[in-house]
Amino acid sequence: MPKDSGIGAATRRREDARFLLGSGLYSDDISFLNQTYAVFVRSEVANGIIKTVDTSKAEKMPGVVTVFTGEDFVDVGGNPAGWLINSRNGEPMKEPKRPVLAHGKVRHVGDAYAAVIAETEQQARDAAEKINADIEELPAVIDMASALCGSNFVHNEIGTNQCYDWGWIEDNREATDNAIKNAHHVTTLELVNNRLVPNAMEPRCSIADYHSANDGYTLYTTSQNPHLTRLLISAFVLGIPENKLTVVSPDVGGGFGSKIYHYGEEALVLAAAKRIKRPVRWTATRSESFMTDAHGRDHVTKIELALDKDNNFLAFRTETMANVGAYLSNFSTVTPTILHGTLMAGNYAVPNVYVNVKTVFTNTAPVDAYRGAGRPEATYSLERVIDKAATELGLDPTNLRRQNFIKSDQFPYVTAAGLNYDVGDYDAVMDRLEHNADLKGFAKRRKKSEAKGKLRGLGINSYIEACGIAPSNLIGTLGARVGLYDAATIRVNATGNISVMVGAHSHGQGHETAFPQIVADLLGVDPRNVEIVHGDTSKIPFGMGTYGSRSLAVCGSAIVKGVEKIISKGKKIAAHMMETTHDKVDFDEGVFSVRGTNKTVSFGDVALKAYIPHDFPIEDIEPGLEETAFYDPQNFTYPAGAYACEVEVDPDTGQVTIESFTAADDFGNIINPMIVEGQVHGGLAQGIGQALLEGCVYDGDGQLISASYMDYTMPRAADLPSFIVDHTVRTPSTDNPLGVKGCGEAGAIGSPPTVVNAVVDALRSADHDITHIDMPLTPERVWAAMNN
Amino acid sequence: MYNFEFKQPKTISDAVNALVSDEAQALGGGQTLIPTMKQRLANPSTLVSLTAISEMKGICKNDDGSISIGGGTTHADVASHSDTFFGLKTLAEKIGDAAVRNRGTIGGSLANNDPAACYPAAALSLGATIVTNSREISADVFFQGMFDTALEEGEIIVSVKFPVPSSSSYQKFVQPASRFAMVGVFLSNFGNETRVAVTGASEGGVFRWSEAEAALNKTFSDNSIKDLSIDHKDMIKDIHASKEYRAHLVKVMTKRAVVSAS
Known part of the structure; x- marks a missing residue:
């Protein structure tokens, strides 16, 4: 029964009143008497040697208070990676230092190598233009495959562009290889999980206030985790004692992962505030957000699925190159590994899984966790190769999934990828989906579309993810340097x-x-x-x-x-x-x-x-x-669901429109169904954005081509259908007292393969021999696929 | 943005005088210039806003049946005015978003001649006359390539005179991010003559597809162009579309314009 208040009630969000009326308090709304403005000088080249940085002219410009260069931070620490990943051969990952300001070398377009502090933002910008840097441009390391075999290194001191070569689970490797070798059928698919720019509505902002009286600091910053930011600054970067540093993250206008991490700008404003004994503020321009917020995804994967003669899954094997960008952002090493490889059994009772991930340094912005963080990449690979297998074997893709589901009476179930799924009922969720999406009526709807000259496709997907990231004792053994x-x-x-x-x-x-x-x-x-x-x-x-x-x-x-x-x-x-x-x-x-x-x-x-x-x-x-x-929980939670998408493709132009999108999720118990549905809607919008619209593009010289909304396509309301969502299947998590699982990322995890499966299905209905198109499925890519 | 001086004359002659200085720049609705200045990519020392000149605003019917649109008229006004016609109205109402349409002006769009802007296609297809403070320029000679026009330094588009066709259609295939025209085709059917202008597609900016016009002048039907194709070599290539795809879209959008204007 729906309730009026308390657990289970669709209570309206109390915070919305202030957000909708413009009375929220964001970092940039905070203002101090006597404050100053920081402006960063950023590299225009992707890779270059910093020979000299002449600040003399800038220092004489009106209103300039002080100027920083990389030289000023040589003696402080670097921004660390929060997770140690070891290579298959036991060697620890390569961890080049990530300085507050670049020193010696710039490593991506937007890499900051100097900063000007002035009385006004305009004065700081004017002075920043007077900084005269002699930077010798070097060839850029962009393509991952070339990066792995070349001798042009993003970080010369480590002598390789490979951060690590990770195997999961190494002991499963031989059994997986054998299962594939002896299988009745093997389906292979090569795919790209496209790089994304997070695009939080609020750009990053950091304001430092130094208190001479007690040698203390307050940092106001756009952070998803103020204590973690404080810990990183205190223990690793600047050495300010934790008791002397207060970090405040007031209202924050979206993060999607990009505001988990500590960024150099935070350290710079703190150091500057102490040097000049005045508050120092910085707010990113949208261009800076594009160039310097940690990006998401960017995997190139080959996945194989082995089946026996009865269409039972025998093994999944993947080889992935994951782009980590120019520096290790705080969770960049765990995202393509633990958060990705452990999910590679999906919802399936598959006996063998082996995942290999090579993470690669390139002269691009750092890449880190972005809504879903590793699980979207896992789900995309799995659910695309399963659809391809169904096509190759002439099977119904829904039935093939159902046949291989872990059954509701098999829980708790330890997967071949090492996770212990506590509870679930994937068939029940699929039942809800089939009902809500009226899958039986699809043939009729396809006929109607064809009468209008459009190709209609249906895509199905099932996903599982791991949420409530924990427990500390387990993640500690997996390399985490923090508790969770x-x-x-x-x-x-x-x-x-x-x-x-x-x-x-x-x-x-x-x-x-x-x-x-x-x-x-x-x-x-x-x-x-x-x-x-x-x-x-x-x-x-x-x-x-x-x-x-x-x-x-x-x-x-x-x-x-x-x-x-x-x-x-x-x-x-x-x-x-x-x-x-x-x-x-x-x-x-x-x-x-x-x-x-x-x-x-x-x-x-x-x-x-x-x-x-x-x-x-x-x-x-x-x-x-x-x-x-x-x-501190004992296990992850495991939300799971099944999604269906129907698309129409214009055969003349390749334009895809989403005609319907249906989501059935099992989030366990639910505190506020209205908020849950809002989270699912947002996740679906982002996932559909990845599938059809969004693509971060660097050219061969490392220039960011999609550096503004003129070239980076954000999903708009008009691109999306009215979503049908369902969360009535509830298998409560057995691990936490609320029986909840988490719903923030599900939509972004489950939707991309659903959309791509639908488009491929639409094209195949017109006898195009197509089994895959890489995201984003822009009109041109779909048209090109139809016309070879 | 750098500092600049701001002038807002009330008459065309005051605006012309204000623009005499080399460093002065006319400002229409500011939908291109202001973002460029914000990025510090343009640095005019004086901005001469044309938005307070009432004689440059509005839409009227001329005695010869044509319509004149003031250079300072916004896209929103063109989209909603009863004296405009189908092709022009649908073009104006699909430019950008509501905020852009409420600020952006026809004069600003034509003077900028962005290769992906919509208005150049209408002006060229309809054979418009661009009326400036000093002369009248035929659309056929006005557009001289990407971001290049016949306008002299300091010359202001006072109004644009459009002949009214018996039917017209603008078919726009949007670039997904910017929503500018990746390919936009404006077709004007004057009964005895059909003109087809294409924007968004070519390195040379807006152009007329003469083969399609010739075929349509024989028989006004989408069948007439089904065997035509347009050379892709001068088409724009970017991360959104190849040359070949743009050439293909020119044909698809032209066919749709014919059907729509039939």
Whole structure:
């Protein structure tokens, strides 16, 4: 039954009022007296030796306060990779230093090698143009295959462009090779997972305020995880003690992964603020966002699927080159490996999986996790090769998937790629999809399209992903250099309302609405009496932030644990108030009662008593009602789903239009179905964008060709159909107290192969012998495929 | 953006005087110039805005049946005015988005002559006359290649005079990112003559497809051009479309224009 409030209610997002009325507080809205402006001088070449950087003219320009070059940061640390990946031969990955400002060499277009601080932004820009750098351009390393065999290195000091050569699972390799060698049928597909620019609506912004009085700093920055940013700056880059650095991420206008990472601009404004004892601010231009935000995807993959004579899957084997760009961004090494290879069994009871990933340095912007982070790449490879196999064998693609699904009675199921799927029901989800998408009516709809001169195609997909990224003890063995718990502090105020300080960060996810629904439900209070505080390291406990669809599963569970502690302490206070012992006190719907009596006290009375402890037995009960809980799960969560897409292709032009898109997802339990649907809609839009529209293009010289919205195609509302979504199949996660799984990335993971499968199906209906087209499926590519 | 001086004359003659200086630049709706200046890729010392000149705005019917559109008239006004006709109206209402249409002007578009702009196709196809502060220029000689026109330094497009065809159609295949014309075909059917102008496709900017015109002048039917093809060698190649694809689209869009104008 739908509820009016609490867990399961489609409560409207309370944060939307301020976002829609323009009264949000974003980093760039923050302003200081006496502030200064930083402007960065960025490389116009992809690869070059910095011979000299002459700042003398710039320093004399009006309004200039100071100038920095790479020289100023030679003695500080580099921005580290957060995850150690070892090569198949046991060697650790190559980790070239990523400096605050480039020194000695520039390595991609947009690589900053100097910065000007001035009284106004205009003055800083004028002065930046006067910096005279002598940079000797070198040939650019762009194509991954050439990068691996050439002798032109992005980082000379490591003597290779290969970061690592990773095998997963190395012990499975021989068995997988044998399964493929002896298979009845092997389907092979080579594909490209296209590079994407994240394009958060709000560009990155960082403002540093230095406090001479205590040698402390406050950094206001667009971050998905302020504590992680603080840790990286403190422990690795600048060495500012954590207790002297507060990081505040107020309202953030979208991240999609790109704002997980610490960037050099943050370190620069901090260093500058201390040098000049004045606040220093920087906001990226949209051009800077295109050139320097960590990009996403960019894999080149060969995948093989082996089947027996009864069409049972025997093995998946992949060889992938993953572009990491010019430097290792914080999670760039885990994204194409652990977050990708471990999902390569998909939803299938396949006995053999082997994944090989070579990660390659190139003279392009760093590449890191972007909505889905590794799982979209895994799903795309799997679901495309399965469709191709169905075509080759003349099988129905839905039935081929169903036949090979892990069945609902097989859970928990340890896959050949090493994950332990706790629960799921893939057939039930596919049933919902077949019903909602009216798959039986497709033939009729195809006829109608053909009557209009259009080719109609149907694409089906099933996906699984791993969310709630954790647990710390497991990821530690896999190379993580951080833990992946989260934390919440529940502060019950004296008047009975509640402030909840959380480690997760909300930048579009609706935490300010969904988290109070949990607290209110568990405590039996009105959700309006619960306020969420996030994004400020001076206020919140040490949490790991928001990415990987983890906030609800991990931080939400910390909230549950914190509330349990509140109830436990509340029982002690209530017992004291009702002159009994705490083990005789029950708590339900906001009321403490003594079992077997009609004695009760309300939650509000207990809260008040906690802060006015005139008659407390102080030796037994501390005053106050505030608890902090850290939660570290035992496993990932495994959202899964099935998607269907119908497209029309204009045979004259190759133009693809999406006629319908149906999503059936199993997200386990759901806190707020409206927010879940919004997340799915957003994910689908991004996935459809990748499939049809978005493509980041560097030319052979390393110039970014798609460097603005004139050439980089963002999905627009008119490109999308009205989505049909369904989340009624719910197999609750067995691993967290809420039974939730996470929904933020599903749409972006499941939709690209669905769209491509549909377009290929449409073309094949007109007897075009096409089995694959690389994304984005622009009109030209589709037309070219039809016309060879 | 660099600093600049801003002038907003109220009359054409004041605008012409303000533009005498070498460093002065006329500003129409600013839909190209302002983004260019924001990127610091243009640096005029003086901007002379034409938006306050009332004699350059509006649409009227002339005694000879043609219509005149003031150079400072916005795309939104052309799209919604009752004296415009089908081809021109649909062209104007598909330029950019609502914000662009509310600011961008016909004079600015023609003077800039972006190879992917829509208006040059209409002007050339319809055989428009570009009226400046000093003379009248036939569209056939006005467009002189990508971003190049017959305009002299400081010359202002006061109005554009369009003959009204018996039927017309503009078929635009958009470049997916910018929504400019990847290929746009404007077809004007004057009963005794059909003119086909193509934008977005050629390295040389807007051009007339004379083979298609000749075929359509014989018989006005999409069948007439089914065996034609256009040479791709002078077509634009970029990350969105090859030369061959653009040449192919010219034919597809022309056929659609014929069907639409039939």
